[in-house]
Amino acid sequence: MIYDALIAPFTEFEFMRRALAGAIALALGGAPIGVFLMLRRMSLVGDAMAHAILPGAAVGFLLSGLNLFAMTFGGLIAGFAVALLAGLVSRTTELKEDASLAAFYLMSLALGVTIVSIKGTNIDLLHVLFGNILAMDDQTLLVIAVNATITLIVLAVIWRPLVIECVDPVFLRTVSRAGAPAHLAFLALVVINLVNGFHALGTLLAVGLMILPAAIAKFWSRDITGMMCIAVASAIVSGYAGLVLSFQTKVPSGPAIILVAALLYVFSVLFGNVSGLVRQIFPGRHLEA
Amino acid sequence: MPAQLQFRDVTLGYDRHPAVHHLDGEIAPGALLAVVGPNGAGKSTLFRGIVGILKPLAGSIGLGDVHARDIAYLPQTVDIDRSFPISVFDFVGTGLWRSTGPFGAMGKSARARIAQALAAVGLNGFENRPIGTLSGGQMQRMLFARVLLQDARIIVLDEPFNAIDAKTSADLIALVRRWHFEERTVLAALHDMDLVRAHFPQTLLLARTPVAWGATAEVLTAENLLEARRMCEAFDESAPACAVDDAPSRAA
DSSP states (O other), X not given: OHXXXXXXXXXXXXXXXXXXXXXXXXXXXXXXXXXXXXXXXXHHHHHXXXXXXXXXXXXXXXHHSSOHHHHHHHHHHXXXXXXXXXXXXXXXXXXXXXXXXXXXXHHHHHHHHHHHHHHSOHHHHHHHHHOOGGGOOHHHHHHHHHHHHHHHHHHHHHHHHHHHHHHOHHHHHHHOSOHHHHHHHHHHHHHHHHHHHHHHHHHHHTTHHHHHHHHXXXXXXXXXXXXXXXXHHHHHHHHHHHHHHHHHHOOOHHHHHHHHHHHHHHHHHHHOTTTOHHHHHSOOSOOOO | OOOSEEEEEEEEEETTEEEEEEEEEEEOTTOEEEEEXXXXXXXXXXXXXXXXXXXXXXXXXXXXXXXXXXXXXXXXXXXOOTTSOOBHHHHHHGGGHHHHTTTOOOOHHHHHHHHHHHHHTTOXXXXXXXXXXXXXXXXXXXXXXXXXXXXXXXXXXESTTTTOOHHHHHHHHHHHHHHHHTTOEEEEEOOOHHHHHHHOSEEEEEESEEEEEEEHHHHSOHHHHHHHHHHTTOOOTTOOOOSSOSOGGGGO
């Protein structure tokens, strides 16, 4: 019975195994990036960037239909262009990063939806907006896995400058020039992972497996390494449970995954041991020192 | 002995308005110099120029054989994200950047040095605390520990004893004196004249232009301080281009 509900879908159907592998790869790459986005107060920036990808992917779609590489390439180019421009603007002028990105949000979404509608059907539009993790072929899975691998390697390389840049940017500026390259590399990783999420979860939910796990982790750890581990774990759990939910109830897979993550988030807000609400209402007696 | 720091007719400022105007002079290696002056006198601006995060509008600052990145700088309004989840130990460890760089390992000796630095500022036992839990004084002690680890020949401290209690500032002054004893060049912006008289042999009294510069007792006279206050109060939004500057285009 429990086996039938929780494990059988994956042993019996190959598309479920693929989807699970994709979700795990997404979690490994995206969740650590999400933690940094959250710590840099850039959570909504990630969302805006997700929309910036759409016109590029849509141009790829316009030129060659639902072709994996055309859409990946288009999305990467559009995302990098926006990330670089926004990064440059916020570093060289007084405009903050969120403000310099905000305009792209609606503009890109409108542009992308327009381009897809010109050629495609409503089904194509739904695919672009919400993705379809159950229909991933080998190539898509491979692209996601490679992107996740690149993410983890680059993150390891830029880890120290990135952490110092987050916590004390002026200090980093006085000892090293690594701040700007680390920041730009980080933005590139954001784009790569958004394109990853785009294939599985679509434009609108691509940030879901990045930001929600990060927000969950914030309620369970005060240490950045601990946050990373909890974020990745909760993203994997969301992916797995979301797929099971989707399989048993016919809820679309992408929203199912994000809904599970959202449930975990609500639970964490209530019961998390770092600043969770229940903890605050019943803090226990104060300590001796 | 060649100078450690040379100001060659340097003008520093923001948006073409000078905050430090035509400063000339030299600081010898191993000097312990207090920079005093009213708010807005250009002390912080001068320091930002020295460590290279503000480019001069005109003139130049010579650092001898020291690179700007090898100066330890403690800014006044520290731009630290105190909510960031990092421990005191890891934070202080960033002071070893010069030897570890972005990838270098934190070996046994590095960890021992970090522990020593924390002990030197009286923060034993705080290693695993998140930085957000420190008080103002403990925060300043932690920043001094990082300066200690930077092992720099030039140390620039911008109002390091503001809002710090007597015990903490006494402990930190002892560190400053230790750096002086080790023949490092130390510059500190200060407002507490008694502290300057007690511990700093040399003083620069700044009010956009230098009012006086030399032995502390000769600089900190009542007339000089009054003069400095008077000079600091002029700011003209539509000031004409500086006439002393023979090449105004440089400042544009």
